[in-house]
Amino acid sequence: MGTKTRISNAERFGRWLGGVWRGYVRQERRVAGWLLSQGLPPGGATVLLWGIKLVVLGMLLYAAFWLALLLLCIAIVAWGLRNGDHxxxxxxxxxxxxxxxxxxxxxxxxxxxxxxxxxxxxxxxxx
Incomplete structure (x- = not known):
């Protein structure tokens, strides 16, 4: 019997997700450093980065809203076709x-x- 323990898929996924998050934070710090080197004050860089995050979040919520509305319409049409008097x-x-x-x-x-x-x-x- 071997002493080597195997990691689960959940742990592997968690490690991958942690690596992606660390990479994102590293890139954000690089962009903040670049903005500071261009002469933007530290508060301005923070506000700009948070503004970009909020715009991206807004776009994702907008797309999710229309996708949910489309799926709801499809479900209503399918329900109507199934329960219609045929x-x-x-x-x-x-x-x-x-x-x-x-x-x-x-x-x-x-x-x-x-x-x-x-x-x-x-x-x-x-x-």
Whole structure:
């Protein structure tokens, strides 16, 4: 039995995410240093960097809003199509015949009805 322990995927992902965050902070410090070397006061560099962060956050929220709205519209349309009344009206079924055809246990043979397209005997299928 080996003494080497294996790291989990969650730990590997956490290490990767930490490395990405450290890289971002390092680049932000480089940009802040460059802005200071260009003559911008330290408060101005901080405000500018925070402004850029807020603009990026606003753009992400804007895109997320429209994506959520699009998904909501798609869900509403799908719900409407699923729950819509798609039953074909049978023009030739009148009176009692029309009523019992919509019952859950209906089968045309039991009622000696005219052939119904919903119940095709596979033995006589012309396909």
């Amino acid at each position: 039953d074909e009206a049978e023009e030739w079924a009148v009176g009692e015949q029309a009523e019992h055809k919509n019952n859950p246990g209906y089968h045309p043979v039991l009622y000696n009805d005219a052939p119904d397209s919903r119940y095709v005997d596979p033995r006589y299928d012309d396909d």
